[in-house]
Amino acid sequence: MNNLYVSTTFIKDGKKIKMALDILKSAGVENVEIGSSHAYESNYNYIKNYKFNFLIHNYFPVPKKDFVINIASLSKKIRERSINQIKRSIEFYKKINAKIYTFHPGFIGDPLRANRNKKNYDFIWKKKNIKDQYLLAYNQMILSLKKIVNFAKKKDVKIAIETEGSFKKRNFLLLQRPEEYKNLFKFFSPKDIGINLNIGHLNLASNAFSFSKSKFVDMIKPYIVAIELSHNNGIEDQHLPLKKNQWYWKIINDPDFSKVYKILEFRNTSIKNIKNTLNLLNK
Numbered sequence: 001m002n003n004l005y006v007s008t009t010f011i012k013d014g015k016k017i018k019m020a021l022d023i024l025k026s027a028g029v030e031n032v033e034i035g036s037s038h039a040y041e042s043n044y045n046y047i048k049n050y051k052f053n054f055l056i057h058n059y060f061p062v063p064k065k066d067f068v069i070n071i072a073s074l075s076k077k078i079r080e081r082s083i084n085q086i087k088r089s090i091e092f093y094k095k096i097n098a099k100i101y102t103f104h105p106g107f108i109g110d111p112l113r114a115n116r117n118k119k120n121y122d123f124i125w126k127k128k129n130i131k132d133q134y135l136l137a138y139n140q141m142i143l144s145l146k147k148i149v150n151f152a153k154k155k156d157v158k159i160a161i162e163t164e165g166s167f168k169k170r171n172f173l174l175l176q177r178p179e180e181y182k183n184l185f186k187f188f189s190p191k192d193i194g195i196n197l198n199i200g201h202l203n204l205a206s207n208a209f210s211f212s213k214s215k216f217v218d219m220i221k222p223y224i225v226a227i228e229l230s231h232n233n234g235i236e237d238q239h240l241p242l243k244k245n246q247w248y249w250k251i252i253n254d255p256d257f258s259k260v261y262k263i264l265e266f267r268n269t270s271i272k273n274i275k276n277t278l279n280l281l282n283k
Contacts, residue, residue: 002031004281005055006274007228007265009035009239016041017060021050027271029278033263034060034098047096054098055226055261058162059085061092071144072106072137072174079144082106086148090157100226100261101152102160102196105175106144108137141174142187149192160194160225165201167208167235176205178216185223194225198265199248200232200239207234217251226261227251239267241277252281 006029008020017038024032032052036059044061047054059069069082086103093101145161152159164173174180197217206213217224231246232238241264242248252262264277 003259003261004278005031005033005053005261005263006278007033007035007057007263009037010264010266010269010271010274012268013037014039017044017047021047021052023271024052025050027275029274031055033057033265035265036060036062037267038062040064040066044092045095054096055263056089056093056096056098056101057265058089058103060089063088068107068110069104070106070110071103071148072108072141073110074133074136074140075110078110079140083144083147087151090152090155090159093157094155100158100160100194100196102162102226102228103148104162105164106137106141108133108172108174138174138180138183142184145188145193149188153192158194158225160196162196162228163198163201163205163220165198165203165205165208166237167204170205170208176201177209178211178219181216181220190223193223195220195223196226196228196263197224197251198228198230199251200228200230200237200265203232203234203248204237213247214250221256224257224260226263227257228263228265230265230267239265241266241269241273242280244280 006024008017011020011023015038017034021032030053033055035057040062063085067081069085070078071082073079073082089101148159161175164175166173170176175184202213202216206216229242231240231242251257264274266273
């Protein structure tokens with residue numbers, strides 16, 4: 001598969017992006033998604049010297065002061081900061097001739113921080129339940145998306161929004177349930193924005209809200225431009241390497257997705273596990 005990509009999130013969180021790129025280069029990987037878990041550096045221009053085909057994910061270039069992007073925030077300050085960070089990523093996309101830029105739809109309430117627990121990469125919130133803010137957050141997300149879509153079109157950049165999913169934190173995330181996408185599609189066409197189908201998130205969301213994975217994928221299929229691949233137990237967002245004989249192989253091998261970018265988004269794993277999975281996918 002020449003559309004197979006490896007996310008740089010495979011190395012330990014907080015490491016410089018150069019470390020991940022050098023490992024992938026030595027391993028003979030040609031397609032790389034720049035992930036969201038790296039150390040801040042004042043200048044990333046050296047990335048242009050690598051001969052990879054690139055995708056960019058959410059939080060890169062890393063801002064000097066750490067924060068959680070939330071385009072659905074009810075705080076104007078956080079929302080504008082998030083949109084500006086996304087615009088910065090879109091600008092960087094142009095510098096390295098990336099193929100697509102993926103970002104997250106935002107949250108109901110602002111997370112305190114990302115969770116670095118290897119067992120579960122859900123975010124951490126202060127409040128226990130903020131369902132009453134759902135419609136306000138969803139509407140802010142739509143307004144933010146209109147700004148982002150317009151900016152991306154002006155820059156001639158392809159963008160995608162990532163499907164979300166959490167079992168334990170289900171009340172805090174947007175774009176988990178099928179009905180949320182039906183509403184989203186009233187505002188945006190596939191020409192405006194694509195969808196990056198996160199397989200791990202789909203497993204969590206379908207367990208949390210009891211909906212059919214296959215029917216959901218069929219519904220959003222015209223929008224899907226990328227698929228992020230990882231395994232989990234249906235309870236925690238573990239970002240583990242893929243396993244044989246699992247439900248997601250039907251999606252991976254769907255002929256309709258033969259030209260869609262497929263991204264190995266594993267966390268804190270070895271290059272050996274990356275190679276083994278690439279071999280499995282290329283059989």
